[in-house]
Amino acid sequence: MDQVNRVYLDHNATTPLRGEARDAMLAAMDLVGNPSSVHAEGRRAKMVVERARAQVAALVGCLPTQVVFTGSATEAAALAVAQKGRHGGRFAALPTEHDCFAIWSDVDLPAPYGPDGSMLGGGAKGLFAMTDWVMQPVEKRWSADRTDQALVAMSAANSETGIVFDKIPTDTKVNALIAGTIPFAVVSDITQLAGKMAIEYDADKRPSYAILSAHKLGGPKGVGALINFTADDPAPMLRGGGQEMGRRSGTENVIGIAGFGAAAAAAQADVEAGKWDKIEKLRNILESALEAASNTTIFVGKESPRLPNTSCFATPGWKGETQVMQMDLAGFAISAGSACSSGKVKASRVLKAMGLGDVAGDAVRVSLGLDTTKDDVMRFVDTWAQKLNKHKARAA
Structure with missing residues (x-):
């Protein structure tokens, strides 16, 4: 079959570039300045980055200052995992998580779904039903009587099956919410959910971190973001010029970021429509x-x-x-x-x-x-x- 008549049905792998993203990227290509420069050309480039930061923040439901641009969702995941020292020094990824988390997991956890795709735990859905199995004291898992913390990766939506947790995984540091278990912080993979469904958090509960990628919602490849909901800036893995407010050094990919922001705004409008x-x-x-x-x-x-x-x-x-x-x-x-x-x-x-x-x-x-x-x-x-x-x- 020729290319004209082909049917593309692999949008979870990557989605075609949106017209809005292409237009924003073409405009950004004409910018001369470095976003870190203080002259007019630099300020214009900086404005493009900050506009995109606000657009991504609006899609996710966070403050613009909580958005850290990265080279991919994989880099964002690694940056989140690097913060595990602030959460007890342990990191675990469910076996159904994407490889960008699975390779870092140092604790075995059970899968959240049964063979039919239904969530385990008596048919109940949502994170707080999952705590029954997430922290069961078995070999290679943490004992239920521990009082320290851990960082756990939980996707908001699984990329392979499409299964969605009925609530975005949330930060459960308050012991009363999960009495008798270890308090754990969450890094939530919202890569597949962002731009397809509304991102909603309970008023007082949200993950510690979230990751997303531009090319999954109609933006360019090679740009992602870490959303940092904690009170502390993430310690950078890449050190140098101190870009991204000291959280990720390296001259910003202004063209890619511009496309990311435009795609995020268009994706949000599609969801709302x-x-x-x-x-x-x-x-x-x-x-x-x-x-x-x-x-x-x-x-x-x-x-x-x-x-x-x-x-x-x-x-x-x-x-x-x-x-x-x-x-x-x-x-x-x-x-x-x-x-x-x-x-x-x-x-x-x-x-x-x-x-x-x-x-x-x-x-x-x-x-x-x-x-x-x-x-x-x-x-x-x-x-x-x-x-x-x-x-x-x-x-x-």
Whole structure:
């Protein structure tokens, strides 16, 4: 299939650059000054950075001074983890977390979801239901009678399954909220949720840190942000000129930051206008049609709160890698898990942690965008069903 007729269904990996972001970046390309310079040219560049900082802050619901621009969400995650010394010196990531957190985890924690995608803990949803299992005293986990703190990574929305916690993970330093457990601070990955759903916090509860990335919401690649909700500035990992108010040195990527800010503002407007409601209906049409085509296909997290655009499904016996390649040749871009694995296609660590076993290797993810149409969805289903029937015929 030629490039014109291809259908892009991998928006959780990256989303096409928004027109608003492109315009902002083109304008920023004409700026001469360094944002740290005090002359007029420098001040103009600084104004672009600060405008974008305010736009990202408005999307997230924080103060502009709490936004630290980084080179990626991965760098933002590393910067957050570097603050663990302020939270008892321990850091843990759930096994369903993105690799940017998982590699730093020094404590084993259980997955928050069961094989069907529902949240563990008697069917209850939300962070405070999760505390029952997060801090259970088992080998390699902290004892329940400890009184010190820890930093724990919890995604607001999982990139592979789309499953959303019904509340943004919050900072639970107040012992009364989690009586009998260790108080822990939270770094929340809002990368997938930002720009697709409203970001809301309880009046007196929010994470200590959050991370997000520009290219997941229609901005450019190579720029992200750490949101610091604590009272203390994060200690920098990169030292030098003291940019970003001393929190991340290095001359700011003015062009990328300008695009990030414009994309954040446009994404916020889309959420407020309810544009993702239409995409959720398309996602449901997709799954109903797939279900009609295959009664063995498993839809991960279908009964749980999910991102409006994400469907993760597995057809036992039909490898996800094979599906990705076959659909790519047919003109459809989908994925088998996270895109951040150096081009590797392998069984999802996240789905294995959720208890899917060997079926984890048979899963693919379809993630829609605001430009996805019903025709795109139905063409995908028709092609996928044809490939499935051929697979079954060969296996017979």
